[in-house]
Amino acid sequence: MSDLPQQIQQRAQFRAEDDLLRQMGYAKPHRRHRKRLASVLADPVLGLEAPMYDFVHGRRDFLRALCRALRIPEHSCRAFIAERDALEKAECQAYQPWLFVDTGFRRSDRPGMPLFALALLEHRRRLKLPAYTWRLPWEQQLVLAQARVREHMAESGGELKVWGRIQRYLFCYAEDHKLEIAPSGEVLGDASGTGLSRSSVTLKGKPIVLLNDDKDDAT
Template identity: 45%
Template sequence: MIDNFKTDLVLRVAPMPRDEILKAMGYHKPTSANLERIQSVLDDPDFGLADGGFDFKYGSEGFLRALCVVTGMDRALTDQRIRRIQERLEEERNAFKPYLWVDTGFKRRSQPVFALAACEHQRYLDFPKGFWRLSMDRQLGRAQCRVREHVYETGGDLGIWGKIKQYWFYYKKDAAYLLALNGEVIGKREGPVPDQVTGSSELDVITSATRVAQQ
């Protein structure tokens, strides 16, 4: 069964000497890095397909396919499983990842741009992988909990950015719920985060680049 693919692969690898597996895969002189790669593939829920690794012989998909061939895995099952994982990973890459933006009403005065850039990440709170797949109700509930945790962790003060006034939970690119410091929903917004509309041009560029990189 497709759901037992990982268990089947682990069980097939277990009785075989790792060096022999690697030699059969084409590694004439297996290294410790090669041995570690086998284990990391077995440990990873995505079999290493998400990292795009390459060791001058195999990319991530090629390594997994070679490992499956050497251990006698069914090729049709291997193709099916790899295709499903790749489809899920592609969906993950393309999906909008909800986040919280911490609003302090910041207005730049004398703060140097390099200092603001170094602290820019403080204004964005991301969620675990796959969070976007949850229902809207569950997303909002977890966002409210994260707000309360963040207020407790920071004491309501974000350092160079100032005192926290509220939070914006962006569940779509240009749509957000406004949350009070206790997590209560107090409003809704359409449009980019406020700091991408007003503020210094240098800081706007930094803010925009930060979100693109995180998405």
């Protein structure tokens, strides 16, 4: 792993913010520019995971300009950006492990509820795990999933509105591979053959992505 973040922090501490920003191309440094600089300096990935453009620099150009202003060799900056780009590409292509909250729900359980309403609430049955989960060894992924199960049970009280009482969780850790986890967090066994239901609405045969508030996942 590159030590570029440490190099930048060490050199930047001896430079006045506005002088550094002016050298980077900001003729009249503004508070938002100083805020961005401070954010990048404190970030282990130097702002490369947060797309941003302030009418002067995008995320990569900002880092390049910062390195030039601090007289850090261009090849060090280029190598760091390439490393982050490769990781970002791998993350996009990797299977992102997640949890399905199984309440044994059947459409007949809510005969009067519009399908649109169920589709809007579908996200409550699908729990995200941290974006870095796929990078972890298998055993650590499972520990993380078990911890999320216990956390979700505490948040939800063991029940999802509309969907019903939580019976189990399915840890989807790879394409067509699942593990059954009890509400207590105990692993019950392989569940790879289990199909997952999904409520959705379509327009001209294409699924419509419905906006939702992830803060409601546990209620």
